[in-house]
Amino acid sequence: EVQLLESGGGLVQPGGSLRLSCAASGFTFSSNAMSWVRQAPGKGLAWVSSINGGGDDTYIADSVKGRFTISRDNSKNTLYLQMNSLSAEDTAVYYCAKRWGKTFDYWGQGTLVTVSS
Amino acid sequence: QSALTQPRSVSGSPGQSVTISCTGTSSDVGGYNYVSWFQHHPVKAPKLMIYDVTKRPSGVPDRFSGSKSGNTASLTISGLQAEDEADYYCCSYAGSYTWVFGGGTKLTVL
Numbered sequence: 465e466v467q468l469l470e471s472g473g474g475l476v477q478p479g480g481s482l483r484l485s486c487a488a489s490g491f492t493f494s495s496n497a498m499s500w501v502r503q504a505p506g507k508g509l510a511w512v513s514s515i516n517g518g519g520d521d522t523y524i525a526d527s528v529k530g531r532f533t534i535s536r537d538n539s540k541n542t543l544y545l546q547m548n549s550l551s552a553e554d555t556a557v558y559y560c561a562k563r564w565g566k567t568f569d570y571w572g573q574g575t576l577v578t579v580s581s
Numbered sequence: 582q583s584a585l586t587q588p589r590s591v592s593g594s595p596g597q598s599v600t601i602s603c604t605g606t607s608s609d610v611g612g613y614n615y616v617s618w619f620q621h622h623p624v625k626a627p628k629l630m631i632y633d634v635t636k637r638p639s640g641v642p643d644r645f646s647g648s649k650s651g652n653t654a655s656l657t658i659s660g661l662q663a664e665d666e667a668d669y670y671c672c673s674y675a676g677s678y679t680w681v682f683g684g685g686t687k688l689t690v691l
Contacts, residue, residue, distance in 0.1 A: 509619070509621075510682055514678055559626070565632070565633070567633070569632075
């Protein structure tokens with residue numbers, strides 16, 4: 465059974481940093497591209513970033529470019545999202561998702577990031 | 582990219598059919614046959630219901646179907662059931678390994 469478990473969310477001050485993790489199990493992690501998608505309060509889903517299985521190709525949304533970095537550790541079956549220079553607009557539930565072709569077939573339950581002073 | 586446009590809400594009675602639209606541009610919905618639909622119950626993980634415009638993952642009832650015409654994709658749910666009540670999001674590949682989602686549609690089963 466595919467399982468994705470996000471962690472690392474919490475309350476952070478504007479300008480601060482946070483690193484999210486997503487522990488994966490139930491599939492061959494290193495063979496699969498992964499992504500982060502977020503949902504701000506009362507808003508729809510928004511794609512944030514994607515990374516290929518090997519970790520050497522990454523893609524990032526313009527809204528977070530230069531501030532967020534996606535990475536992975538295939539030896540630990542874990543996906544990461546390093547978030548710097550956070551602002552209130554980054555407040556959201558962050559989901560990790562397994563990419564499958566040009567869609568996302570499995571998602572975690574999300575971790576809440578709140579940026580507030 | 583701008584979010585895809587979905588109606589904020591739709592509703593239907595058990596047994597009826599509802600259709601949710603998703604309008605984008607020629608750079609996303611109209612440019613690729615890679616539209617997906619996700620069902621999202623609050624505090625649960627989103628669930629893939631339709632991918633590549635019309636395909637259903639295994640385990641998804643055939644009451645769910647997808648289509649596309651030009652820059653607008655649609656999700657149709659026939660034989661509505663109470664358990665279908667949820668938020669539904671469309672998503673389109675937008676090229677260069679980027680994706681754009683819709684704002685979400687709340688489906689109410691009356």
